[in-house]
Amino acid sequence: MNPPKIGLTLSGGGSRAIAFHLGCLRALHDRGILDKVAVLSGVSGGSVIAALYAYSDEPFEAFACRVEEVLSRGMMWGIARETFLSFELPKIVVAVTLAGTAAFLAQILRLLGWLLSLVKLQPRWLGAIAERILDFAPRFASRTTAFERHLVRRYFGDRRMDAVARRGLTVVINAAELRTETAFRYGSVESGCWRFGRLTERPRVATAVAASAAFPAFLPALDHYLTFTKNGVEKKHRAIITDGGVYDNLGVSCMLPGRSSEFSTNAFPVDFIIACDAGQGMPSGARRPVFWMSRMLATVLTIHRRTQTMTQNLLHRMVANGEIQGFLMPYLGQRDSALPVRPADLVSRDQVADYPTNFNPMSKMNIHKLSKRGEQLTRCLVNTYAPEL
Numbered sequence: 001m002n003p004p005k006i007g008l009t010l011s012g013g014g015s016r017a018i019a020f021h022l023g024c025l026r027a028l029h030d031r032g033i034l035d036k037v038a039v040l041s042g043v044s045g046g047s048v049i050a051a052l053y054a055y056s057d058e059p060f061e062a063f064a065c066r067v068e069e070v071l072s073r074g075m076m077w078g079i080a081r082e083t084f085l086s087f088e089l090p091k092i093v094v095a096v097t098l099a100g101t102a103a104f105l106a107q108i109l110r111l112l113g114w115l116l117s118l119v120k121l122q123p124r125w126l127g128a129i130a131e132r133i134l135d136f137a138p139r140f141a142s143r144t145t146a147f148e149r150h151l152v153r154r155y156f157g158d159r160r161m162d163a164v165a166r167r168g169l170t171v172v173i174n175a176a177e178l179r180t181e182t183a184f185r186y187g188s189v190e191s192g193c194w195r196f197g198r199l200t201e202r203p204r205v206a207t208a209v210a211a212s213a214a215f216p217a218f219l220p221a222l223d224h225y226l227t228f229t230k231n232g233v234e235k236k237h238r239a240i241i242t243d244g245g246v247y248d249n250l251g252v253s254c255m256l257p258g259r260s261s262e263f264s265t266n267a268f269p270v271d272f273i274i275a276c277d278a279g280q281g282m283p284s285g286a287r288r289p290v291f292w293m294s295r296m297l298a299t300v301l302t303i304h305r306r307t308q309t310m311t312q313n314l315l316h317r318m319v320a321n322g323e324i325q326g327f328l329m330p331y332l333g334q335r336d337s338a339l340p341v342r343p344a345d346l347v348s349r350d351q352v353a354d355y356p357t358n359f360n361p362m363s364k365m366n367i368h369k370l371s372k373r374g375e376q377l378t379r380c381l382v383n384t385y386a387p388e389l
Helices: 014-030 045-054 060-073 076-084 088-118 124-136 143-156 205-212 292-320 364-385
Strands: 006-010 037-043 170-177 182-187 197-199 222-230 233-243 272-276 326-328
Touching (some): 006 014, 014 060, 045 143, 045 205, 272 292
Antiparallel strands (some): 222 233
């Protein structure tokens, strides 16, 4: 029997995800599985470590040291530096001013159209003009473009998505497009979304990672015009691209069987899926989401949790139906009591599950705990359920 084609996904979750996934990758490397991975899919924080791994051919230990350095330094200062100590801040001010003015004028026109409708007039041209005004002023600069500049300066330079350094590896960086409410995938083979088509130009790795990690309410969506090709026709579309976790926080959708490249970008079905999930697991119920921000965050987390549960159920059904050979899910929020084998020195769920998902500097102790839990869970699952890998 031919060895299975392995797909590896690294979920969202900010710095917590990066540290947890580092441990997962270490366990897979030590077992000789990491070099067998055919498709690597990253989301948000997972896209950061996926790109750091895929676009460098350094030995694993050197890669691990670099990731730990990234976590120790954090990225918030880098984003602030590019925002306030470069020419990005004046551009952000101009972009916000233009976008705000356009939004205000569009609202005035819509209000005028509504008032005219009260007297049985239907001036549809007002709505068309309002949309044109909004499209005139995309938010071309923001904290997310500053994040992109930081990634260019510090980690990826001008490297493009097709310049993968690991031989035989296909890479997908997952984001979401808000105008069409669909997945937007940057890939080493192709990039785009099914509604607009495929990008004619090869995007930068830094752009893909910044878009994938642009968590709503904290980092604005990337908002720019891009040129796509669909059905042989080339056309520009305004794309508003945000965090990949909005659509698929696990990043498995690109590798599920049954997807057609005719209708979807980056369709790479695999035989065996290793889905590393840095989610917190079942909440304790101690939160009190009373105010606006806490309610919105709790709403997003609830949607994420429900979507991931559905994905887990889908993977189980696919295994039962023979559509894939199997899957493993090292899950940070896994209940310790449900592990098939519990290591004597297990880093417990309670020690790490509540670590925040921001990109602030992380202490060596927290890096150690999060990465060790990822390593322990991955080793446990491989040894128990897939020793043949």
